[in-house]
Amino acid sequence: MIGVISAHITHRWVDIKKLELYAAKEARSLLSSIKDLDSVCECALLKTCNRVEIYVATTNPERTKAALEAMILNFVEGSERNHVQFLSSTGSVRHLARVTSGLDSMIVGEDQILAQVKEAYEFGIKEGTIGKTLGEVFRKAISIGKKVRTETGVNKGGVSIGSAAVELANGLLSSLQNRTILVVGAGEVSRLVARSLASHNVKAIFVANRTYDAAEQLAAELGGEAVHFDRLPERLRMSDVVICGTSAPHVVIDKSDLVRAFGPAGPATPLLMIDISNPRNISEDVLELPNVQLHDMDGLKEVAERNEERRKNEIERAEKTIDSELELMKSRFEERRDSEETVRLLHTYVGRIRESEYAKAVNKLNGVDERQKKVMYDMLMSVTKKILAEPTESLKEASKNGEQELIDATEKLFKLRRR
Numbered sequence: 214m215i216g217v218i219s220a221h222i223t224h225r226w227v228d229i230k231k232l233e234l235y236a237a238k239e240a241r242s243l244l245s246s247i248k249d250l251d252s253v254c255e256c257a258l259l260k261t262c263n264r265v266e267i268y269v270a271t272t273n274p275e276r277t278k279a280a281l282e283a284m285i286l287n288f289v290e291g292s293e294r295n296h297v298q299f300l301s302s303t304g305s306v307r308h309l310a311r312v313t314s315g316l317d318s319m320i321v322g323e324d325q326i327l328a329q330v331k332e333a334y335e336f337g338i339k340e341g342t343i344g345k346t347l348g349e350v351f352r353k354a355i356s357i358g359k360k361v362r363t364e365t366g367v368n369k370g371g372v373s374i375g376s377a378a379v380e381l382a383n384g385l386l387s388s389l390q391n392r393t394i395l396v397v398g399a400g401e402v403s404r405l406v407a408r409s410l411a412s413h414n415v416k417a418i419f420v421a422n423r424t425y426d427a428a429e430q431l432a433a434e435l436g437g438e439a440v441h442f443d444r445l446p447e448r449l450r451m452s453d454v455v456i457c458g459t460s461a462p463h464v465v466i467d468k469s470d471l472v473r474a475f476g477p478a479g480p481a482t483p484l485l486m487i488d489i490s491n492p493r494n495i496s497e498d499v500l501e502l503p504n505v506q507l508h509d510m511d512g513l514k515e516v517a518e519r520n521e522e523r524r525k526n527e528i529e530r531a532e533k534t535i536d537s538e539l540e541l542m543k544s545r546f547e548e549r550r551d552s553e554e555t556v557r558l559l560h561t562y563v564g565r566i567r568e569s570e571y572a573k574a575v576n577k578l579n580g581v582d583e584r585q586k587k588v589m590y591d592m593l594m595s596v597t598k599k600i601l602a603e604p605t606e607s608l609k610e611a612s613k614n615g616e617q618e619l620i621d622a623t624e625k626l627f628k629l630r631r632r
């Protein structure tokens with residue numbers, strides 16, 4: 214029997230500094246190490262800015278959990294037992310459905326997570342680590358995530374980590390009106406920031422990116438100005454707010470950049486810096502200069518709580534949708550198990566008749582040699598196999614389509630008794 218277990222390290226109980234350590238592990242090698250663990254048949258890895266989650270299909274959940282826990286503790290320096298939460302069977306499936314629905318996100322209702330789960334699924338398929346069991350779990354969770362978004366208003370208003378960063382800046386400065394904003398990065402998260410800035414009547418937006426073309430493209434969409442990365446200090450000097458979101462695995466802005474921009478005394482007026490990258494891209498040493506405020510993703514918690522409060526009713530509706538979808542999935546599983554048991558009983562029933570008729574025939578024929586016995590037995594095997602092939606297929610199909618009547622009728626017809 215195959216079971217599902219999962220390990221979760223998320224923003225709900227681990228801060229961004231610790232999360233960085235786990236997220237730093239390269240996905241392909243991590244997947245391959247998990248695949249080699251005791252009793253593992255399938256595995257998948259979901260790694261986003263707010264979470265590292267491992268899903269495993271295993272023939273021995275207890276042994277795999279122990280091996281997985283030991284692996285995580287050994288792999289990551291600074292790792293602790295309480296950083297990782299384990300779930301199993303329906304708990305794992307429910308959790309993934311809540312994730313795809315945006316209910317477990319830091320910014321509840323954000324849409325980006327659905328695409329990130331799809332990517333994790335496709336990656337697992339490509340690597341050959343996701344098979345029948347996890348495939349079904351992921352496909353179901355993705356379809357629930359879509360359903361929740363169409364049937365409830367949980368994602369209304371297009372909230373995202375980008376809009377949360379803008380809301381944080383707006384709140385801390387009372388207003389962003391007439392402020393100059395420097396966006397560092399021009400990928401998905403910077404686009405979300407940019408989209409959100411559009412309604413704030415800011416004075417100017419600069420977009421700095423490693424690849425200048427991408428900066429130009431985003432700046433053009435925003436009516437802003439693209440900045441070459443090496444001219445960052447110049448634009449820093451003109452900015453009130455810096456929002457940084459790149460995938461660089463290292464620091465992109467540190468104290469020396471601010472010193473180059475403002476001189477050794479630092480900025481004369483407040484400079485608000487928000488880093489929404491994981492791993493973080495703004496070094497904490499910027500705080501050694503006066504007038505600098507730095508917030509990372511943990512700093513978005515209050516904005517996140519307000520967002521969650523605003524969506525309370527829709528979250529409840531989403532939870533109900535998830536419950537009923539999982540209930541449906543469970544009953545389909547049970548039906549499938551039902552048909553498996555019917556097929557097993559039918560084969561046992563026919564097999565018993567075959568064995569007894571064979572024994573009777575051998576007795577009657579008195580003196581058949583081993584070769585003749587084998588011919589007779591093979592013929593009987595072949596006949597029963599052929600007779601049972603179609604009904605077996607039909608029962609499996611009936612179970613898949615939820616046609617319980619055929620399963621019941623078969624049991625009645627052959628007087629098959631469940632224990």
Ligand SMILES: NC(=O)c1ccc[n+]([C@@H]2O[C@H](COP(=O)([O-])OP(=O)(O)OC[C@H]3O[C@@H](n4cnc5c(N)ncnc54)[C@H](OP(=O)(O)O)[C@@H]3O)[C@@H](O)[C@H]2O)c1
Binds near residue numbers: 398422459491
């Ligand atoms: N997407 C989300 O919903 C989300 C949510 C929360 C946090 N985040 C975090 O935000 C960051 C960016 O995510 P994303 O989704 O926007 O990624 P993305 O779409 O892949 O964009 C990556 C950006 O980072 C830049 N970049 C990559 N490597 C770099 C390097 N070595 N030096 C300087 N710039 C580099 C890229 O510049 P080029 O154009 O030159 O390649 C691009 O602008 C990540 O740390 C992620 O964890 C993302």
